[in-house]
Amino acid sequence: MGTRASKLALAQTGTVAAALEAAGATVEIVKVSTPGDRSSAPIAEIGVGVFTSALREALLSGQIDVAVHSYKDLPTAPQDGLSLAGVPQREDPRDALCARDGLTLGELPPGSRIGTGAPRRTAQLKALGLGLEIVPIRGNIDTRLGKVTSGELDAVVLARAGLSRLDKLAVVTETLDPIQMLPAPAQGALAVECRADDVDVEHLLHSTVDDPTTRAAVAAERSMLAALEAGCSAPVGALAEVVEDLDENGSVVERISLRGTAAVTSESGAVEMLRASGVADIGDAEKLGRMVADELLDLGAGAVRPGT
Numbered sequence: 123m124g125t126r127a128s129k130l131a132l133a134q135t136g137t138v139a140a141a142l143e144a145a146g147a148t149v150e151i152v153k154v155s156t157p158g159d160r161s162s163a164p165i166a167e168i169g170v171g172v173f174t175s176a177l178r179e180a181l182l183s184g185q186i187d188v189a190v191h192s193y194k195d196l197p198t199a200p201q202d203g204l205s206l207a208g209v210p211q212r213e214d215p216r217d218a219l220c221a222r223d224g225l226t227l228g229e230l231p232p233g234s235r236i237g238t239g240a241p242r243r244t245a246q247l248k249a250l251g252l253g254l255e256i257v258p259i260r261g262n263i264d265t266r267l268g269k270v271t272s273g274e275l276d277a278v279v280l281a282r283a284g285l286s287r288l289d290k291l292a293v294v295t296e297t298l299d300p301i302q303m304l305p306a307p308a309q310g311a312l313a314v315e316c317r318a319d320d321v322d323v324e325h326l327l328h329s330t331v332d333d334p335t336t337r338a339a340v341a342a343e344r345s346m347l348a349a350l351e352a353g354c355s356a357p358v359g360a361l362a363e364v365v366e367d368l369d370e371n372g373s374v375v376e377r378i379s380l381r382g383t384a385a386v387t388s389e390s391g392a393v394e395m396l397r398a399s400g401v402a403d404i405g406d407a408e409k410l411g412r413m414v415a416d417e418l419l420d421l422g423a424g425a426v427r428p429g430t
């Protein structure tokens with residue numbers, strides 16, 4: 123199994139490895155270095171797939187047989203020759219504020235310095251109108267948290283899932299409500315890939331680590347992102363949840379609800395978050411994503427293409 127060498131990537135790969143071992147497989151972990159690990163430039167500058175392409179190449183060349191990615195880091199375009207055989211049950215997808223002195227977002231005084239490198243988090247924080255100063259940062263979770271401990275920053279915003287996997291939830295001072303901060307499409311989910319012609323491994327992954335509910339939710343979020351022609355560094359948030367609903371006969375059915383947001387920045391620099399949402403049958407998850415994207419485009423989301 124190939125993995126990036128960061129603590130988070132190793133923890134993520136470890137959970138999948140444990141599930142495969144419990145199913146009788148023998149696993150060897152192979153660390154693969156990616157351009158995203160070697161460069162500290164903003165992700166938007168290094169390009170799409172900075173954390174995932176090297177793992178995919180190792181898979182295609184036969185150096186490894188299974189790759190575990192953070193799903194939100196995968197480009198939306200499908201990859202020839204690979205199969206997304208397992209989408210394990212998702213962690214809590216929300217973002218988390220880790221602030222000094224136990225403060226919540228509303229308690230941070232205007233002018234507080236908040237670290238994040240994500241255009242999506244930056245846009246949503248600005249749109250809240252709290253007068254916070256957004257400071258661009260990159261680096262692994264410990265590096266980011268260290269900037270709060272040292273006093274360089276008042277807070278950082280991180281994926282709650284990453285902190286949970288590293289057993290660091292104690293540093294969270296507020297789990298951000300999706301009404302204020304919609305997570306990245308597929309945040310908190312993993313993507314487990316193998317070669318498309320490796321049917322035994324594909325079957326093993328599918329039968330041991332795949333969660334159809336997570337797969338449907340992520341499909342809705344990612345099809346919204348793809349329909350906006352945006353990538354993981356775009357100011358776009360999405361959250362799909364499987365909810366219980368009643369059909370026309372009054373029987374309980376599971377349906378999927380999707381909320382999406384995209385930022386538009388005016389010439390004066392003011393940020394507005396456009397919002398759209400919808401509900402559909404689980405089998406129509408991808409269609410739902412395209413519908414919510416169309417609604418965002420109708421509202422004026424055309425100006426959120428990558429790089430803008």
Ligand SMILES: NCc1[nH]cc(CCC(=O)O)c1CC(=O)O
Pocket residue numbers: 173192193194195279280281283284308309310311312
């Ligand atoms: N490349 C950043 C990245 N990719 C996946 C995670 C966290 C884990 C997840 O969202 O599943 C993170 C860090 C963060 O956003 O705080």
